[in-house]
Amino acid sequence: MPQELGLEGCDFCKFVNYEDSDDFYLYEMGTCKCKPLYSYTHLVKNRIIIHFVLNGKGILKINGKTYDVGPHQVFLIPSDTKTFYQADKDDPWEYAWFHIGGPKIPLILKEAGLTPSNPVYTPMACADKIETLVWDIMENNSRQYYCIGTLYQILGYMIENSKAKQDDTFDDSLLYVKNVISYIQLKYTEPVKIEKIAASLGLNRSYLTRLFKEATGYSPQEYLLTYRMKMAMKMLSENVLSISEIATAVGYGDTFTFSKAFKRHFGKSPSEYRGTDYSMAPGMTGR
Template sequence: MQMKENGVGFDFCAFTDFDNSAEVRLYEIGSYACEPEYSYGPIIRSRGIIHYVLSGKGKLRIGDKTHNIHGNQIFFIPSGVSAYYEADSDDPWVYKWLHIGGTEFLALLTEVGLSENSPVLDVPSPNNRSWDFNSAINEIFENYEREYYCIGKIYEIMDFLRKEYGHIDKASAESQQLQYVRTVIKYIQLKFSEQITMENIAGVCGLNRSYLSRLFHDATGYTIKGYLQTYRMQTAQKMLRESDLSISYIGNAVGYVDIFTFSKAFKKHTGCTPSSYRENGSAALAN
């Protein structure tokens, strides 16, 4: 769904709702050439949002900290955080925004240092570079109806941010913690069809179960159990949409020993039974 307004509210907004992947999600994009002193908030969002300031100036306030921001900078507002931002009175900013999420993307933001306490990041100049951050953002906006194309561009942005700002010292405590988070994600993606437990996962990382759970939640916003459940359900939905395999087979393929347990978990996650989902597709989720 696309909306445009001139002079009021925003210049462009598209609700993409790309959430097929648990690793990288894109819910909405938009752009706005703000009026002087245009403000938004205080507001608490259920999803993180990134603003890319193309030009002009403004300020962001999170908690008791105010950050002065100018062109060619990113500012990130995490979910669950009260934030207020306002355009400069003389040189109001022009920005693009992306409502974005996913375990890998949120972990990457932690790695490059974007957080509630440090929400601002400079975007390197494209001079003498073979890859341009601004061009990647523009391509997302120009192709916002193409889900896989847009998600692919976000992975390019992630790779760029990691190269520019990622921690080089792999022995550092923060870097090691993020490695544990990625180990959990990769282990689940490999073993989700098996009867894995928290003890299995903690054992792979060699960490205490409660400590690992806290690391994972802080980096991704998911519990480990919640991520495993989400990954299984998304895989099951894809199989129901794209194959004629039996529901019992699909349940077993995503780690459930019997059809009753699978159907109960599926309905709790999606709001409909596997058979209803197969018959009605995404329409079943809206009922």
């Protein structure tokens, strides 16, 4: 079992800040074998926390509801939501957690049936396989792409073995959102009109915006902007292209407009950011 510590009350904690992926960010991971009635209150910004209960049990309080959570279940701490959870008095839980983010994460979790309104997941099968992979990530925490790939594998198992999947309750509207994300990631270097994307899907802009915002927390326009800023930040850290070349590369017609948007997003101009270690820079939202 990993031994690195970082937070009081944790058996293991590692801050990793893996943000190279376009869709999936991993910020932190850890494990905790809790004492009886050990409790924690969370209110996190711009990220989601998922807990995998390995042994024991406890309660989760969120949005005015209380949930009993036991072995092999997974519970969600949504972004911007005050959450309380507590270990049982007689059989306190042991869990592993991951702080994750990225525009597709809410979509993936929703496919598994794990949402702010349904924050506890019970696998229909494969619980042992999922927990083996959780420990595998902890043991290989310094390997960025291995960790991200293994988390994708875990989430894949969760989707395939979820009640939502078994009941065939997957929301087809999420396919629209996935298509928009893929389109923006492919075309962000060009002029992009959200109206044209909506029309290509047979939707009006306001309806698409609502679907996208509900699924990701961003409007399509906000996602386009933040994705362009993320790519620009990465190019600036590489220190190869000029600022005007970067502006063109991320879809801006002139350097002034790009620089103004970049400073509004991150609080610093592109020239101030040039050469910054990309892995230490702020996340996608710039907040």
